[in-house]
Amino acid sequence: MAKSKFEYVRNFETDDTCLRNCYIVVRLDGRNFHKFAEQHKFTKPNDNRALGLLTRSARSVMEELEDIVISYGQSDECSFVFKRTTNWFKRRASKLMTHVASQFSSSYVFYWKEFFGEQPLLYPPSFDGRVVLYPSNRNLRDYLSWRQADCHINNLYNTVFWTLVQKGGLTTAQAEERLKGTLAADKNEILFSEFDINYNNESLLHRKGTTLIWEKHEETVTKRMKLPNEEEKDVNVTRSRKRVQAYHCDIIGDQFWEEHPSILEDDS
Ligand code: DGT
Ligand code: MG
Ligand code: MG
Ligand code: MG
Ligand code: MG
Numbered sequence: 001m002a003k004s005k006f007e008y009v010r011n012f013e014t015d016d017t018c019l020r021n022c023y024i025v026v027r028l029d030g031r032n033f034h035k036f037a038e039q040h041k042f043t044k045p046n047d048n049r050a051l052g053l054l055t056r057s058a059r060s061v062m063e064e065l066e067d068i069v070i071s072y073g074q075s076d077e078c079s080f081v082f083k084r085t086t087n088w089f090k091r092r093a094s095k096l097m098t099h100v101a102s103q104f105s106s107s108y109v110f111y112w113k114e115f116f117g118e119q120p121l122l123y124p125p126s127f128d129g130r131v132v133l134y135p136s137n138r139n140l141r142d143y144l145s146w147r148q149a150d151c152h153i154n155n156l157y158n159t160v161f162w163t164l165v166q167k168g169g170l171t172t173a174q175a176e177e178r179l180k181g182t183l184a185a186d187k188n189e190i191l192f193s194e195f196d197i198n199y200n201n202e203s204l205l206h207r208k209g210t211t212l213i214w215e216k217h218e219e220t221v222t223k224r225m226k227l228p229n230e231e232e233k234d235v236n237v238t239r240s241r242k243r244v245q246a247y248h249c250d251i252i253g254d255q256f257w258e259e260h261p262s263i264l265e266d267d268s
Contacts, residue, residue: 016093022133023140026100030076031126045158046206053115057107074151074209093131101129145252151209160187204248215245
């Protein structure tokens, strides 16, 4: 068929192919979640319903989209890592990012009730997205370490802040003043000496965030089979299946990566 005279406009599209050999990271972050959390009565400093919904939505992204090898979520954000050899959507950044963002957003709404029950969703939430490329395993691990360190720093601050307010009777302004210029050790000390709280015993979900990876597991099902010239009988069939597994553990050190060597591809 002859091309229409309008066809030339296609050439205005720009090439946004992601560089080969790099891990493609898509990070989403909730838009104006400070307000969203207030309006939906998120508990402070952490709301387990919100974290559960974030993880459920991330799981849906991993299950519905191709080639995501690991995701890491905390607060109102989630990072998704595509394997470095992915050729999904010809590695086009805008396609990858928008698919991740829309699958995540629709899942967040779709599964809302499962986590929030009677608390209604008051308006449609949205998430911004960005794409970042990391050429080496070291760079990718440092990226994920950066996000987990961010989770730790914020959670320690928020834990002390809300303990001072909720248990110490300070106003939010007083708590802010009290924490000005304090280091991590000071914050741990306030929790321990004034409130008998050992920060290291606080929930791993809150301190470490949520890491999702694919894991193989054996699944055995009983099937009723009829072989030629034989009676029908029950046979156990075992097959290897992949499923998304959640961890709330340290991903900064080597142990996690040594225990799951198939997440990262060879650097050489
Ligand atoms: P943005 O991302 O620039 O559109 O603005 P925000 O307001 O989303 O800011 P951001 O992403 O830096 O910070 C996340 C906000 O979400 C933060 O103000 C606290 C809130 N948030 C996240 N998780 C929880 C939670 O579990 N409980 C409560 N109360 N708030 C939370
Ligand atoms: Mg922000
Ligand atoms: Mg946000
Ligand atoms: Mg955020
Ligand atoms: Mg189409």
